[in-house]
Amino acid sequence: MTPTDPRPIAVLGGTGPAGMGLALRWARAGEIIIIGSRDARRAEDTADRIKLKAGNQAKVSGMENSAACAAADLLVLTVPFEGQAALIKQLKPAMRPGSILIDATVPLATAVGGRASRTLGVWQGSASQQAAELVPTGVAAVAAFHNLSAELLNGDGLLDCDVIVCGDDAHANQLTRTLAAKIPGVRAIDGGKLENARILEQITALLIGLNIRHKGHGGIRITGLPPEAYL
């Protein structure tokens, strides 16, 4: 693979609305996308639906999660919190050293039958730190993409939202910001260490509450930083 070849992005749990929306936007930007799902057939169907929207040149395929994971080294996790730990454990043998796991999991209380506007406490501090603890050595965990509206991602318009990226590996963090900035309208911001992911996860719960209360598709913009802070 030459440096100019785009690396494939596996969107694991990619048949849900958030995964589909990210895949669609990246496919439109020319990225090679592999949709991962428990069910290979369902992954292929979703890939076809994304191609229909993204255009025929779009490079989108579907595979069972482990196969998708083995075929990529950019791994994006968009699953409900209740499935996160089990999926990472299952995928662990398929993860290659040097891979990056981009985690967008939000520990919503819905995982235990509670409200989507509330979160659960996670022992490690955040769902993304739980992910970091579960991946094999040599795989960097990054937290991002929590606060993008799945509904807007699946549309055609510009997103009006910033993506704050948190992670302890500078290279993985930067690569994730590059991916974020490929979504039209999104600005990517380095949010520092992975431990800050807990706040990104909380913000999703706040936005869900605002969406319910005000009937919208809330996002956030960070104001007041110098231009070089935004990618």
Next chain:
Amino acid sequence: MTPTDPRPIAVLGGTGPAGMGLALRWARAGEIIIIGSRDARRAEDTADRIKLKAGNQAKVSGMENSAACAAADLLVLTVPFEGQAALIKQLKPAMRPGSILIDATVPLATAVGGRASRTLGVWQGSASQQAAELVPTGVAAVAAFHNLSAELLNGDGLLDCDVIVCGDDAHANQLTRTLAAKIPGVRAIDGGKLENARILEQITALLIGLNIRHKGHGGIRITGLPPEAYL
């Protein structure tokens, strides 16, 4: 007091940068401001400095905290977390039923010698819920103004930040939003119940981390809500 008389606003702990900045903006908007401080003399000095910036018609005076509290029924608390509980306990006898306590306290880890980009867990869920537990019956606690840059508040420019207001009392919540919207550039948003204050408090820690990392004066805007969600 007729309905058209503005109610005085006591900014308790008003000699710090956040309190001064809010007082300045409200004084410019014609509100009657009482700066509260442990030291009446220091409160008066701060009031004079605010008047110098806000113009001579500005109605700003300074009093010891308990006297300020007794003279107003809109109470704004802008103190470091380590002083919050003790101050509310001290002020309790001076609080009149029907008053509104607007709490902007953030439980930063600096309270115990930690970092300003990290928060402490508060048993009640948030500093504002701790405040709600401490005020006398008949006083409504509201959480707001956590995420405004003190430096920008003390300047002359428009703020580029939304104020999310959380509180269980609909009237107090609405009145606080009206106050927020008097700060030029600020849009006020109903953020629902007081329990959501924990997320507003966390966002401040995130913004402080971003300010350190990117050398800015971060704020947030909520995007994607219908126009009627913003005041």
